[in-house]
Structures are given as C-alpha cells and as structure tokens.
Amino acid sequence: MALLTPNDLININRQLQEADSVVQKVTGLDIKDVCQALYGTSPLSEKVGIVPVTSGNGIIGNFSASLHAITQYFGFDSFVTDMPDVSGYYEAVQNGAEIILMADDHTFLAHNIKNGKMANNQPCTGVIYAEIASRYLKADSKDVLVMGLGKVGFPGAAQLVQKGFRVYGYDPDARLLKRAVSDLGVIPLDPANPKKFSTIFEATPCANTIPEAVLSENCVLSTPGIPCAISEELRKKYDVQLVAEPLGIGTASMLYSVL
Numbered sequence: 103m104a105l106l107t108p109n110d111l112i113n114i115n116r117q118l119q120e121a122d123s124v125v126q127k128v129t130g131l132d133i134k135d136v137c138q139a140l141y142g143t144s145p146l147s148e149k150v151g152i153v154p155v156t157s158g159n160g161i162i163g164n165f166s167a168s169l170h171a172i173t174q175y176f177g178f179d180s181f182v183t184d185m186p187d188v189s190g191y192y193e194a195v196q197n198g199a200e201i202i203l204m205a206d207d208h209t210f211l212a213h214n215i216k217n218g219k220m221a222n223n224q225p226c227t228g229v230i231y232a233e234i235a236s237r238y239l240k241a242d243s244k245d246v247l248v249m250g251l252g253k254v255g256f257p258g259a260a261q262l263v264q265k266g267f268r269v270y271g272y273d274p275d276a277r278l279l280k281r282a283v284s285d286l287g288v289i290p291l292d293p294a295n296p297k298k299f300s301t302i303f304e305a306t307p308c309a310n311t312i313p314e315a316v317l318s319e320n321c322v323l324s325t326p327g328i329p330c331a332i333s334e335e336l337r338k339k340y341d342v343q344l345v346a347e348p349l350g351i352g353t354a355s356m357l358y359s360v361l
C-alpha cells in the first residue's frame with residue numbers, strides 16, 4: 103500500500119479549506135453538511151485521542167499533527183498523546199478520550215469507545231468521495247464513472263449504486279472488475295470505446311488514470327487517490343472541478359460515522 107508522506111500533508115488546513123470550497127461549489131453543501139447527510143450525526147465537541155503508532159514504517163511526519171488540525175476543523179475536542187502505541191492508547195483513555203484515532207501501515211481506524219462503533223478509513227473515504235460526486239448540482243445524467251475498484255473504490259461504487267446511479271467502472275485487475283460487475287451491477291467501461299461523463303470518482307494510487315476521452319467540460323472529478331488522477335493541463339483544458347485532499351475528508355467521514 104502507498105503510504106502518505108510528510109510532504110503530502112504540508113499545510114493541511116489550507117488544503118482542507120480549499121477542498122471545502124470546491125465541495126460547496128459542486129454540491130451546495132460543505133464537508134460537514136455532506137457528513138451529516140450521510141450519517142445523520144453531528145459532533146458535540148467529543149474528545150478525540152490521536153495515538154501515534156511506530157510499528158512497520160513508523161511515524162509519518164505531520165500525520166498526527168494533521169489529524170489534530172482536521173479534528174479541530176470539524177468541531178472535535180482533540181489531543182495527540184505524548185506516548186505512542188500501547189502507552190499512547192492508555193494515555194488517551196486516561197485523559198478522557200471518547201474516540202481513538204490511530205493508524206499503522208495497513209489500518210487507519212476511528213473507535214468510539216463509548217458506543218462501540220468503529221470505522222475504517224478506506225471504506226469511509228470511498229463512501230464520502232462518491233457521495234460528493236453523487237451530489238454534483240450540474241450533473242447531466244445519472245451516469246457516473248468509477249476508476250479503481252479496490253479498497254476505497256469498491257465501497258464508493260457501492261454507495262453510488264445504492265443511490266440509484268448507473269455506474270460505469272474500470273480496474274486493470276480483472277478479478278476486481280469482475281467482482282464489481284457481479285456484486286454491484288457495475289457496467290465495465292471499455293477503454294477502447296470510452297464515453298464522456300459529467301461525474302467521475304477515482305480511487306487509484308496512480309497518476310494520469312483519467313483518459314481525455316471520458317472528460318466533459320466542467321465535469322466533477324472527486325478523487326482521494328494520491329498522486330492526482332489528472333494532469334494540470336487536462337484539468338485546465340476541461341475546467342474540471344477537482345475534489346482532492348490527502349487526509350481530512352476521509353477522516354471526517356470516519357468520525358461522523360462513529361458518532
């Protein structure tokens with residue numbers, strides 16, 4: 103799995119504010135509103151303990167500090183523990199944390215220890231980026247393209263199917279494409295015979311995954327994928343509304359889902 107780097111997270115507050123204004127422009131709602139609509143919850147200053155984790159590739163510079171900034175942005179009362187790992191978890195609970203946020207190289211979780219609810223970053227990220235795409239006010243049809251049907255893309259595709267969209271999908275991994283077709287009714291996009299979309303959701307770890315032939319003028323591209331799915335040149339050429347941010351939108355989705 104591709105891990106975040108400290109560079110991805112530079113100036114996370116500004117990245118989040120910029121993403122929030124694109125979400126507002128595209129959907130008429132801000133990120134908080136989208137989360138409330140998705141989960142029917144809103145924060146009441148719940149205390150969030152952020153626990154740095156040293157296992158595997160270890161601490162990622164800016165990761166815990168970014169989670170601190172993100173949780174404050176969404177109205178939580180958060181703190182980062184001084185100690186990492188098990189000692190950090192103990193410290194978080196002793197200091198009154200109601201929700202624990204922590205990540206190793208494979209799993210980034212939110213656990214509400216008061217009500218027992220737990221969230222995983224991958225499906226929560228897929229669901230919220232898909233939900234944002236699904237709310238595009240200027241969409242020209244119920245057709246949506248999903249590029250990448252892995253741990254983030256598949257749950258996002260499921261969200262779009264559940265909302266009544268006609269979901270076209272593509273993944274070079276034939277097993278994953280087949281699963282999306284059989285389990286969700288996704289229509290495979292034939293790369294040799296593409297069509298244009300006003301709404302696209304992308305979740306891959308690769309650059310330049312969106313072929314020019316699928317872009318329509320002023321389309322929305324909602325993508326958690328890092329690096330970005332589209333070149334700056336194509337973005338400008340088609341005036342693409344790009345929703346892309348490295349950590350905050352997915353984390354908001356996790357937190358609202360455990361309230």
Ligand code: NAD
Nearest residue numbers: 227250252253254273305306307311326327328348349352
């Ligand atoms: P994954 O490996 O489970 O799935 C990615 C899928 O993309 C794979 O199935 C792969 O075959 C497919 N793919 C590769 N090239 C493609 C192409 N050209 N066209 C279509 N599909 C292609 O990974 P994941 O866990 O789903 O994560 C996807 C991306 O989202 C990663 O970059 C990850 O770092 C990022 N991510 C971002 C956030 C966020 O908050 N921004 C949160 C979680 C994950």
Ligand code: 2YG
Nearest residue numbers: 105106154155161162165205206207
């Ligand atoms: O506590 C730390 O600093 C580290 N143990 C965090 C490790 C996080 C690893 N996960 C990732 O980099 C992402 N793929 C998941 C984060 C979601 C946002 N992209």
Ligand code: MG
Nearest residue numbers: 349350351352
């Ligand atoms: Mg995000």
